[in-house]
Amino acid sequence: MTTTYDARAAARLGALGTKRNVRILAIETSCDETAAAIVQNGRTVLSSAVHTQIPLHVPYGGVVPEIASRSHVTKIGPVVGKALADAGMMLADADAVAVTNGPGLVGALLVGLSYAKGLAYAAGLPFLGVHHIASHIAANYLTHPELRPPFVCLVVSGGHSEIIAVEGYDRYRLIGSTRDDAAGEAFDKAARALGLPYPGGPNLEALAEGGDPNRYSFHSAFNEGAGFDFSFSGIKTALVNRLEQARRSGEAVDRADLAASFQRTIVEILTEKAVRAARSQPGETGGKLALAGGVSANKALRAALEQRARAQGIAFYCPEFRYCTDNAAMVGAAAYEKLCAGRVDALSLNAVPYLAIGTAPDGA
Numbered sequence: 001m002t003t004t005y006d007a008r009a010a011a012r013l014g015a016l017g018t019k020r021n022v023r024i025l026a027i028e029t030s031c032d033e034t035a036a037a038i039v040q041n042g043r044t045v046l047s048s049a050v051h052t053q054i055p056l057h058v059p060y061g062g063v064v065p066e067i068a069s070r071s072h073v074t075k076i077g078p079v080v081g082k083a084l085a086d087a088g089m090m091l092a093d094a095d096a097v098a099v100t101n102g103p104g105l106v107g108a109l110l111v112g113l114s115y116a117k118g119l120a121y122a123a124g125l126p127f128l129g130v131h132h133i134a135s136h137i138a139a140n141y142l143t144h145p146e147l148r149p150p151f152v153c154l155v156v157s158g159g160h161s162e163i164i165a166v167e168g169y170d171r172y173r174l175i176g177s178t179r180d181d182a183a184g185e186a187f188d189k190a191a192r193a194l195g196l197p198y199p200g201g202p203n204l205e206a207l208a209e210g211g212d213p214n215r216y217s218f219h220s221a222f223n224e225g226a227g228f229d230f231s232f233s234g235i236k237t238a239l240v241n242r243l244e245q246a247r248r249s250g251e252a253v254d255r256a257d258l259a260a261s262f263q264r265t266i267v268e269i270l271t272e273k274a275v276r277a278a279r280s281q282p283g284e285t286g287g288k289l290a291l292a293g294g295v296s297a298n299k300a301l302r303a304a305l306e307q308r309a310r311a312q313g314i315a316f317y318c319p320e321f322r323y324c325t326d327n328a329a330m331v332g333a334a335a336y337e338k339l340c341a342g343r344v345d346a347l348s349l350n351a352v353p354y355l356a357i358g359t360a361p362d363g364a
């Protein structure tokens with residue numbers, strides 16, 4: 001008699017209660033990193049393999065979706081193989097398979113999603129779709145195993161800039177968000193204007209290191225308002241205009257000073273809003289502030305946020321550098337509580353490019 005996938009996965013799920021260590025094979029392909037990891041009990045990384053596509057996209061100045069999808073197809077097998085081998089495991093040793101199913105580039109997402117489904121089906125393992133931003137937030141659990149909701153999290157990535165109250169492992173309340181460009185997007189666009197190669201954020205940070213952060217001023221009335229939303233498009237345009245004005249008049253501008261001043265402005269806005277948002281939250285929630293997303297790798301932002309939070313008596317958390325930008329360990333961390341609650345997904349789960357956080361994995 002043959003047993004269906006659903007019956008096999010349900011049996012594996014049922015057996016989890018008796019296990020001391022639950023190990024999730026996690027996969028991430030939402031943008032330009034092909035990543036796989038094994039995470040134990042949602043907090044311990046047994047292995048984390050990341051293949052970055054950055055060199056493939058550099059000639060185009062940004063991520064080319066078609067190139068990203070094709071590269072994921074060739075790398076997903078070796079990357080998953082490496083994650084299993086580094087953890088000394090076979091596929092059958094995993095207790096579940098988790099994968100990012102949105103938001104992200106749809107073609108890129110589909111590669112990881114299809115591969116994860118194939119593995120889950122072949123080994124009869126429970127299967128879980130994970131929200132990309134929930135994963136970035138969960139990266140904090142890997143570095144700070146003692147951290148538990150509720151807390152406030154500033155999420156700053158290439159596609160997102162949000163202040164979120166994390167009320168439970170799968171309960172999120174939006175406090176503030178960007179009106180236009182995400183913080184990472186602003187860094188990337190400003191970097192391009194300064195003639196820096198992709199990826200802009202880390203290159204702009206490196207240029208800013210030798211610059212004077214107080215040389216130029218990028219005043220922004222919207223961001224000085226009392227709300228928790230921010231806007232970065234005007235600041236980026238101010239920088240572009242400053243460069244253009246200098247080019248026309250033949251005036252020399254110090255690129256390092258411009259980069260440092262731009263970075264200071266973004267960091268000040270994010271820090272001011274995030275700390276004020278945390279202070280506005282009642283009880284335990286406002287006592288803890290976490291940072292997440294690719295821009296959390298920015299040292300000026302980490303330092304400013306930590307200092308301002310501490311000064312207000314707020315505990316500060318941020319992931320170690322390797323878990324700031326896209327990786328799969330954070331996917332395993334985010335999937336763990338969902339798995340323990342038995343909230344697994346069907347193999348019919350689709351990729352959802354604009355998935356809102358806190359909604360069902362299929363976007364419903």
Ligand code: KG4
Nearest residue numbers: 157158159184201202294295297298325326
């Ligand atoms: O989270 P992530 O790896 O991918 C998305 O989900 O978007 O974030 C990538 C973004 C890019 O915009 C990149 O320029 C930015 O994070 N980023 C940085 C730094 N490292 C990455 N921005 C500023 N400073 C950095 N050190």
Ligand code: ZN
Nearest residue numbers: 157294325326
């Ligand atoms: Zn990301």
